[in-house]
Amino acid sequence: MWHRDQRGNREFAHGKEAWGLAAEVAGGCGCFVADVEEEQVVEEELSCYNCRYRRWSVESFTCLRLPPLHVAA
Amino acid sequence: MRIAISIDDTDNLESRGTGEIASLIAEELQQRGWGSCSYITRHQLYVHPDIPYTSHNSAMCFYAEVGEGWLEPVIEYVSGFLEKESAPGSDPGLCVAVPAKMAARNELIAFGRRAKGEVIGMDEAYDLARRLGVHLSQHGGTGQGVIGALAGAGLRMSGNDGRLKGFLEFGQPYRMLRVDELLQHPVVDVVKSVTGEALKDEDLVVLGEKPKTVLLEGESVLLVAASQSGNCEARWQTLHRKQLKAY
Numbered sequence: 001m002w003h004r005d006q007r008g009n010r011e012f013a014h015g016k017e018a019w020g021l022a023a024e025v026a027g028g029c030g031c032f033v034a035d036v037e038e039e040q041v042v043e044e045e046l047s048c049y050n051c052r053y054r055r056w057s058v059e060s061f062t063c064l065r066l067p068p069l070h071v072a073a
Numbered sequence: 074m075r076i077a078i079s080i081d082d083t084d085n086l087e088s089r090g091t092g093e094i095a096s097l098i099a100e101e102l103q104q105r106g107w108g109s110c111s112y113i114t115r116h117q118l119y120v121h122p123d124i125p126y127t128s129h130n131s132a133m134c135f136y137a138e139v140g141e142g143w144l145e146p147v148i149e150y151v152s153g154f155l156e157k158e159s160a161p162g163s164d165p166g167l168c169v170a171v172p173a174k175m176a177a178r179n180e181l182i183a184f185g186r187r188a189k190g191e192v193i194g195m196d197e198a199y200d201l202a203r204r205l206g207v208h209l210s211q212h213g214g215t216g217q218g219v220i221g222a223l224a225g226a227g228l229r230m231s232g233n234d235g236r237l238k239g240f241l242e243f244g245q246p247y248r249m250l251r252v253d254e255l256l257q258h259p260v261v262d263v264v265k266s267v268t269g270e271a272l273k274d275e276d277l278v279v280l281g282e283k284p285k286t287v288l289l290e291g292e293s294v295l296l297v298a299a300s301q302s303g304n305c306e307a308r309w310q311t312l313h314r315k316q317l318k319a320y
Contacts, residue, residue, distance in 0.1 A: 058122070
């Protein structure tokens with residue numbers, strides 16, 4: 001579901017249009033907080049794409065609340 | 074005199090958004106009797122690792138009609154507001170432009186368009202603002218928000234960028250309305266099909282959740298697409314948020 005981006009952030013591995021997966025992840029996430037109305041981009045409010053802790057990246061978004069992923073040894 | 078007021082980078086992850094700050098400023102200008110304010114538009118800027126945006130990199134802009142003597146008081150008031158109300162850690166920027174007094178509006182519009190796909194520095198933004206006679210100022214942090222604020226003004230003046238802040242509300246929770254009824258809404262200037270097909274006044278439009286207009290050709294446009302609802306009465310439906318992301 002997630003990978004580590006070049007700066008070590010936790011980036012969603014499925015891009016900006018994986019509507020179902022983004023809703024599924026948000027549904028099971030204790031950190032979800034809906035962003036302000038003008039920044040919500042999908043109908044279903046409970047979606048990582050609508051979360052105030054998602055930071056859009058070029059290909060996807062990074063999560064600013066879940067702990068960063070560690071590099072595999 | 075019509076002025077464009079554009080702000081950027083006033084928030085942090087936990088604070089209210091830049092859109093709400095813009096709304097508060099617009100309300101206060103009206104309450105003080107300095108002028109009347111238009112709707113607020115949200116303009117998406119470039120998402121790039123070298124740009125230190127909070128989470129989405131968007132600027133907010135609105136027009137205000139103010140008397141000639143109110144320009145400086147407005148700038149002073151908004152500057153103070155941003156200094157007091159912007160979130161800790163933010164880098165707020167303010168642009169106030171008077172479109173009718175600008176000889177080279179196209180340069181500002183071109184700057185706005187570039188800021189959607191290019192990393193631009195603060196020096197360039199200040200140089201352009203100075204040359205065009207546009208007010209540009211920073212009000213905390215690094216002041217990086219001046220780039221987005223200037224770009225937001227240019228994009229608003231282009232008339233072809235951004236979504237309106239807020240969504241359309243009607244007196245009752247209608248499931249569908251005729252095109253001519255939708256046009257009665259104060260924020261809907263035009264109802265338009267995304268595919269360019271002509272709409273008739275009597276055509277029915279199914280209203281999705283929280284319908285929203287976009288800025289096209291200087292107007293607030295409610296975009297519709299062929300109805301997928303299976304309801305043979307309605308020919309159209311409003312666009313989903315996913316479809317509006319591109320605006």
